[in-house]
Amino acid sequence: MLDNSLLLRWGLISMFTIFSLQCKNKTPEGLPPADPDNGGLILPEGFDALVVADSVGRGRHITVNDNGDIYVKLSYNDIMNGGGGTVGLRDNDHDGKADVIAYFGDYKDEGGLPVGIMVHNGYLYVSTLRNILRNKLTPGQLIPDSKTEVILTDEDPDVRKHWHTAKPFAFDNKGNMYVPFGAPTDAAQDINTAGPAGMPGGKGLDPAPDLKWHAGIWRFDEAKEGQTQKDGYKYATGIRSVLGIAWNPADNHLYAVMNGMDNFHTRYSELYTAWQAAVLPSEPLLKVTDGSDFGWPYAYYDHLQGKNMLQPGYGGDGKKTGRTEKFDVPVFGFPGHWAPMELLFYQGDQFPERYKKGAFIAFHGSTDRAPYPQAGYIVCFLPFENGAPTGKWEIFADGFTGVDTVVNTSDAHFRPMGLATGPDGSLYISESNKGRIWRVMYKGDRNKFGESQLAKMEERKNRTYIKTPDEVKDNIGKGGVMNGLILYNSYCNSCHQRDGKGDNNRYPPLVGSDWVSGPRERLIRVVLNGLQGEIKVNGKTYNGVMPAHGQALDDHAIASILTYVKKRFNNQDSIITSAEVNKVRNSGK
The missing domain is CATH 2.120.10.30 (TolB, C-terminal domain)
Incomplete structure (x- = not known):
């Protein structure tokens, strides 16, 4: 000693x-x-x-x-x-x-x-x-x-x-x-x-x-x-x-x-x-x-x-x-x-x-x-x-x-x-x-x-973490947190704010949100198709306009944003996949 x-x-x-x-x-x-x-x-x-x-x-x-x-x-x-x-x-x-x-x-x-x-x-x-x-x-x-x-x-x-x-x-x-x-x-x-x-x-x-x-x-x-x-x-x-x-x-x-x-x-x-x-x-x-x-x-x-x-x-x-x-x-x-x-x-x-x-x-x-x-x-x-x-x-x-x-x-x-x-x-x-x-x-x-x-x-x-990936076979199809960070700051930050707490008025928080932790399909559909009208988030009513991003963003981009949101603002170790997004996109709903 x-x-x-x-x-x-x-x-x-x-x-x-x-x-x-x-x-x-x-x-x-x-x-x-x-x-x-x-x-x-x-x-x-x-x-x-x-x-x-x-x-x-x-x-x-x-x-x-x-x-x-x-x-x-x-x-x-x-x-x-x-x-x-x-x-x-x-x-x-x-x-x-x-x-x-x-x-x-x-x-x-x-x-x-x-x-x-x-x-x-x-x-x-x-x-x-x-x-x-x-x-x-x-x-x-x-x-x-x-x-x-x-x-x-x-x-x-x-x-x-x-x-x-x-x-x-x-x-x-x-x-x-x-x-x-x-x-x-x-x-x-x-x-x-x-x-x-x-x-x-x-x-x-x-x-x-x-x-x-x-x-x-x-x-x-x-x-x-x-x-x-x-x-x-x-x-x-x-x-x-x-x-x-x-x-x-x-x-x-x-x-x-x-x-x-x-x-x-x-x-x-x-x-x-x-x-x-x-x-x-x-x-x-x-x-x-x-x-x-x-x-x-x-x-x-x-x-x-x-x-x-x-x-x-x-x-x-x-x-x-x-x-x-x-x-x-x-x-x-x-x-x-x-x-x-x-x-x-x-x-x-x-x-x-x-x-x-x-x-x-x-x-x-x-x-x-x-x-x-x-x-x-x-x-x-x-x-x-x-x-x-x-x-x-x-x-x-x-x-x-x-x-x-x-x-x-x-x-x-x-x-x-x-x-x-x-x-x-x-x-x-x-x-x-x-x-x-x-x-x-x-x-x-x-x-x-x-x-x-x-x-x-x-x-x-x-090994997969060393080799040059095969463009098709090695595509895992899961959203990436880093990609999601950049896309979030570009498409979501102005309303939901950089800290994910919203503006306390028209745009709801993502931090601790029951929408973020709720059904995955509903969350994906909101980003794809947008949302209008009154909604309740954590018991409070909001009436803003969520624009649709389905035309501007591909499946992997949306999967990355939602993966980032779940990890960053809800502490959920949950990865959204491109396949999930694609399924909702093509559901016709």
């Missing part, structure tokens, strides 16, 4: 909670024994894994100190066991399991996505939505008690502009820190009229004003306190949203994995099919150089065609390239909506040598592929040769979903998030659902590792 004298201060408050676990002997190889089931992970032959800690809080990014101490940044404002939003883990008895779990840090993330955390040059750096902070670490001490230095502050007062503006960071070998400032809108719509997610058929602003202070990567001094974005150097532009960013010491270049735009079919149903919207646009790996421009919002990368394409908000139709030919091209493209969260260039000596030539990427998993299965939810390895991707990626760690088909994101048991290398070369993986931390180790013959050991992992590419 940790002595109470180690309760230290970070900022104003710093608290910790301690858990003791049983000691186990290390294996003859000097590595601790793996869990019998590898903690649920499926890995290439020769690798195994153990669960370092479980249920520590919804973990985002992760870092490991030279002495083996682990630090995890928790999601949003998670405050665990009365402590703070960062957790430190220590293995005192060297059995691979954390004996000490300590929570500290009193900073708040203001609803953003805290993703940045790294031990660098003796400091623990962390980021919130608006700040990058650092504390000097004391050797042998888990929790820092040094003065918190505010290295960077995002001064934009408009809270709407902080969508996609989490502050991950990377360091080069010259004292520089690189920080993305993501795009505050999905595709450069007018945020005042369309909101950050946009509306069906919406046009992009041209020129896009967001490009001045957003959708790019800025370079800063890694050690200078009190910097704002104006103190930085705009290193690259045309980059929508980056959460995984890393400096590659093999070629001394910056790399980033970008999250692509969403909902092509929801917004542009006349141009893109639901299948195209499920697999496009690509989630690309970018080699970011000084002055590079990857084309957001005018361009998106199509990995199926291997080139930049004109975004539909600027006249694109899936075939035109137009102005996009002048933009930089990604070095590799992964399937759409897989949500890359972390990028790591392995520098340890434990794994086979091939893993020093390439990149590990953690995919958090999609939210908006409906009516097709959600996809991603793996850690992959992308081999490099001669400083560039070979063109063939590999599954490195699988088993996170716990199910064969992810219909909605909530079906996945775990969602891989952070990656870090330990001092002995082990790979650590964090996840954001239940707060599990894995340690992946290699105990085979490094010189004999090759294609035969990877063969079984290649077979797993046929």
Whole structure:
């Protein structure tokens, strides 16, 4: 157990909670024994894994100190066991399991996505939505008690502009820190009229004003306190949203994995099919150089065609390239909506040598592929040769979903998030659902590792959450919550309001509504055909006009709206299907 004298201060408050676990002997190889089931992970032959800690809080990014101490940044404002939003883990008895779990840090993330955390040059750096902070670490001490230095502050007062503006960071070998400032809108719509997610058929602003202070990567001094974005150097532009960013010491270049735009079919149903919207646009790996421009919002990368394409908000139709030919091209493209969260260039000596030539990427998993299965939810390895991707990626760690088909994101048991290398070369993986931390180790013959050991992992590419879906066979036909959110804000928000509470006059609430929780067929018919005249909702009379949406919206769109309404406003885990809508549509009633 940790002595109470180690309760230290970070900022104003710093608290910790301690858990003791049983000691186990290390294996003859000097590595601790793996869990019998590898903690649920499926890995290439020769690798195994153990669960370092479980249920520590919804973990985002992760870092490991030279002495083996682990630090995890928790999601949003998670405050665990009365402590703070960062957790430190220590293995005192060297059995691979954390004996000490300590929570500290009193900073708040203001609803953003805290993703940045790294031990660098003796400091623990962390980021919130608006700040990058650092504390000097004391050797042998888990929790820092040094003065918190505010290295960077995002001064934009408009809270709407902080969508996609989490502050991950990377360091080069010259004292520089690189920080993305993501795009505050999905595709450069007018945020005042369309909101950050946009509306069906919406046009992009041209020129896009967001490009001045957003959708790019800025370079800063890694050690200078009190910097704002104006103190930085705009290193690259045309980059929508980056959460995984890393400096590659093999070629001394910056790399980033970008999250692509969403909902092509929801917004542009006349141009893109639901299948195209499920697999496009690509989630690309970018080699970011000084002055590079990857084309957001005018361009998106199509990995199926291997080139930049004109975004539909600027006249694109899936075939035109137009102005996009002048933009930089990604070095590799992964399937759409897989949500890359972390990028790591392995520098340890434990794994086979091939893993020093390439990149590990953690995919958090999609939210908006409906009516097709959600996809991603793996850690992959992308081999490099001669400083560039070979063109063939590999599954490195699988088993996170716990199910064969992810219909909605909530079906996945775990969602891989952070990656870090330990001092002995082990790979650590964090996840954001239940707060599990894995340690992946290699105990085979490094010189004999090759294609035969990877063969079984290649077979797993046929799983529904990994493969390219068949346009007909893999259409599940169920409404999607993310699609429903955008459509609701476009077609329902003006009357029923964004919070679903109605206007307390003509338009009834959806929150807790007996109509929403009532017969499904009646609810579908109202959206399809509209409704006029007096109705009673939760005992109160309303006399507004509900317009018919059957002509404007297809079956999947209506199913998505109603799935969203049931989940968001009535806490019903109930999915409306396209088949249900189609049956009511064709009933003649």
